[in-house]
Amino acid sequence: MAATHRGGVVAGYFLLLLLAGCKARIHKLTLKNETRFAVDLNNFGFYANGTLDVNLLSLRIPESLVNYSIYPVGFSLSRSRVNGVLSYTAEETETCPLSLTKLNNNEPLILFLIDISTLSVNVRAMGDQDNLLIARPKAEAPKARKSRDAVKSAGQVGGGEPQPDVDVDKPAEKEVKQQDDSEGQKKEDEKEEIPKPAVEATKVEENEFELDKVKALTLALDKVNGSYNFSFHMVVGQLAEGLYSLKFHYCQNRAPGIKFPYSFAVEVKEKNPDGFLSAAEIPLSRLYIGMAGVFFTAAMVWVYTLMKHRYSVFKIHWLMAALAFTKSISLVFHSINYHFINTEGHPIEGWAVMYYITHLLKGALLFITLALIGTGWAFVKYILSDKEKKIFMIVIPLQVLANVAYIIIESTEEGSSEYYLWKEILFLVDLICCGAILFPVVWSIRHLQEASSTDGKAAMNLEKLKLFRHYYVMIVCYIYFTRIIAILLKVTMPFQWQWCYEFLVEVSTLIFFVLTGYKFRPASNNPYLQLPQDEEDVEADEVVTESGALEGISKVKKTCNGRERQKESTL
DSSP, X not given: OHHHHHHHHHHHHHHHHHHTTOOTTEEEEEEEEEOOSEEEEEEXXXXXXXXEEEEEEEEEOOGGGOOTTTSOEEEEEEEEEETTEETXXXXXXXXXXXXXXXXXXXXXXXXXXXXXXXTEEEEEEESSOOOEEEEOBOOOOHHHHHHHHHHHHHTBSTTSSBOOOOOTTSOOHHHHHHHHHHHHHHHHHHHHHSOOOOOSSOOTTOEEEETTTOOEEEEEOEEETTEEEEEEEEEOOTTSOEEEEEEEEEGGGGSSSOOOOEEEEEEEEEEBTTBSSOTTTTTHHHHHHHHHHHXXXXXXXXXXXXXXXXXXXXXXXXXHHHHHHHHHHHHHHHHHHHHHHHHHSSOOHHHHHHHHHHHHHHHHHXXXXXXXXXXXXXXXXXXXXXXXXXXXXXXXXHHHHHHHHHHHHHHSOTTSHHHHHHHHHHHHHHHHHHHHXXXXXXXXXXXXXXXXXXXXXXXXXXXXXXXXXXXXXXXXXXXXXXXXXXXXXXXXXXXXXXTHHHHHHHHHHHHHHXXXXXXXXXXXXXXXXXXXXXXXXXXXXXXXXXXXXXXXXXXXXEOXXXXXXXXXXXX
């Protein structure tokens, strides 16, 4: 436990440093000398009228090495069919997504191709679009403007008023004007039907483009001190809501050979009509506070049970109560953390630190308690064997590492390279811990199997063997469900129902806690408390003498709870 406390303090100081740069749903990512050909910026579930703001602050690439006709650079915004499976991955897995010209499905895909030679961003919209794009289009080239002015000046007669540009193959000016007015009025009516969110940036020279009608357009790309920048604002339509993935692509590095470094800084702001949380995360704040109340109630019932059977209570029972209360407190801080993310766009550092600390303590207590129950500590014996101590020396540091990895993942932008490294570390360490706590249970089962055939108390040992086997099956089912089955269910659910994954995990944890408490509850009929298990108690129950004068007399020995037990002689 002391190691756990020291690990918690170290992790607490570590997470304070991490939270200083955490921006949550208002993302700001800066990469320098990056060589990945694709960077996952973020995944977000949008409801209708949700907004996405992307601001590329600076992009620096080796201009002399990039052939844009072969190796494009830019962003892709794709709606996923299911969580983590993008719409275009099934189409082209080897080629750069920015090179796609058509899709075999109708999932919306928007490509932003950066062309530094013309200082422009070519937007290509594919699939069924129902989104509104607000961005600054590229200004008209000076040569084209001069050419148009020359045509108009040529239409003037003798220095008088300019004559209308009339062509024999075109209708009269009046008819063209009327037609343009009617089309303009029609477009204005269509724009008024689409709700426009408030945009903080200036709207000077900005245009709105309905991507279901405008499949290709060109935006302006600015160059400042050798770096390139542009921005756009998108409103998700009623028919286009879903889980979107925003990626940056540098297709030059897809080619085998030397990887060319690049650097960029980008700001991404995602928002739904009700807040900054993704569609799958909106119910989580209410879910966690509700489950916190359920776990707190279960903890109070457990404490009442301990007080009612105080003469049969061991230290491990109070450790189980501490675990239930810690779990409840952790869920309360988790709920508060999500509430502030939804309203502010980022967590409040004080509440986030409290959540991470309680989350670390909860994880450490969980694995320590499960391992102690599996070894039979306090129920049967007060001293752990050397190999059981080694399990704790492995599990406790790994749990600290797992919680540190979790904190880093929560506090790091998804596009950073260390994000995926720590995600893999968390998954691997979690599996190792889950496997490690099974060893004490297996050792206890093996010991009981051997004892059932040697100590003459086969019935009692078989009862305890059955109890340990049930506990083993409970742990295996809990691990498989929360680590594998629930994740498989998550990736098959619609984007707005993926919060059910967290609900299933919390409910399964509650069921596991309740069943464990029921199996190892302090009661007189608990198999642990009926007969002694160590060799000294077995020897104490043997008859003192075999003489006729002392027939029927046996030793009396007090149990660890102060109760006397007398065994009749079998002679």
